[in-house]
Amino acid sequence: MDNAPEEPAATPDRPAGEDPAPGEQPTKPRRRQARGERRIEQLLEAAGVVFSHTGYTAASTNAIAREAGVSPGTLYQFFPNKEAIAVELGDRLLHRWRDSQGQALRDEHATLPLPEMLDAVLDPLISFNFENPAFGVLMHGPDTPGRITREIESVHTAVLHRIEELMSGYLPDAPEAEVARTANMTLALFKAGLDLIQTHEGAEREAYIQELKTAMFRYLDPLIGDRAAPAGSSRDHLESTP
């Protein structure tokens, strides 16, 4: 009935263990050696490379193992199945993303003038996506295990809420729906610019970073210039109050 990739049943094994926390289910904590932890890092990095190159379904576990320089059997020493690799990788990326995002969207930045604010917010987020190319692919691939999709969704709405929060500082009396829409558009604009930035190199890339900031500035500046009339900003292009 449904051939979209979904999670099979339950977590069979914890791949990269946190501390077992004494009061927990006896889920076989599976002690690891330092070597094992290193292998896990290797494998996740390899998985990031392969996934970002081919997407989730088209990536083979053998390819991941090969990329990591280990045998397929070794891979399954640390991950119960292919999905678990993606889940663990997704978890880490999402965690790192939360950090970057928290750093970028600080309260202090909301008090900066717009151009400086854009630098302060965008630069770290651009760097992040640059250092974690698998992030975008896992984020937007049409095939990706449902568990990840759901986590991504929650992180996505969290970012939006944060942006709305910051924006409502600039726009104290704009209707909520409009703030939400503007936040969404801002995020979408960022993603669009990011794509451009990632597909260019060297000086071109720098130019596109600048171009993204310019576009964002032009989009956001009219909103915060004066107390823009609520009707004026989205009803039509030009009718605003004199």
Add this chain to the structure above:
Amino acid sequence: MDNAPEEPAATPDRPAGEDPAPGEQPTKPRRRQARGERRIEQLLEAAGVVFSHTGYTAASTNAIAREAGVSPGTLYQFFPNKEAIAVELGDRLLHRWRDSQGQALRDEHATLPLPEMLDAVLDPLISFNFENPAFGVLMHGPDTPGRITREIESVHTAVLHRIEELMSGYLPDAPEAEVARTANMTLALFKAGLDLIQTHEGAEREAYIQELKTAMFRYLDPLIGDRAAPAGSSRDHLESTP
């Protein structure tokens, strides 16, 4: 060395036949009945649905056949293999896209004032993407047969050139590289807005269409100095030429 999906060898059979053109290779023109042509349409539409839902690799030919309400054997009556389905679908989408794009980016539109120009250009392109949801997925999926990717690329650059052409009418003395960058950013902005539009419904969707136009207006308006500026169009937002 390379496990990205590539085309295997050569075109084994022509799936949806044009006229055989007497002077051609004896490639078994395979006469079709009207019923067959209809099946092909059905199958391609089904393929569009399935691909747009799961991506290329994760889509199974059985799922496509089921979606079309036929048996797997019937599917292979009309297409030699899975890739051929994607290629044919891609061809048709790209062809339709060329039409829509040609209609949207007409010379006459370049003389309109910006807000009207945005309506004239964006509305048809939005409708197109709306009626062909597989287009975007096939366009951006990390797995998609290389043949399609290459065609997409050529269409993509064609669109960019056309946008640049139109833009250089507005910006007669801007450096070429800058025009190219602006065209790229404009297209990216469009794609970003499109995504937003497609993931919302009803009134929300309309609002996002408007929001996209607003964003585009704010991005492009400051660029066009004095040309085609009606009744205070650019006065409200940023600096304008006196």
Add this chain to the structure above:
DNA sequence: GACGAATGCGAGTGGTGACTCGCGTTTGCC
């Protein structure tokens, strides 16, 4: 209505890729 070709079917078949198994090697610990 009869004949050949096109269409339609769905149970196979072969190959690929996720995952396992048995056994050898390394590590941590006493």
Add this chain to the structure above:
DNA sequence: GGCAAACGCGAGTCACCACTCGCATTCGTC
């Protein structure tokens, strides 16, 4: 150094999926 457990391997298993085959049905044409 000796023991147990973690690590490492890669040939092998199994399920799934792209694709085929033999046969039934429908269509176009005379």
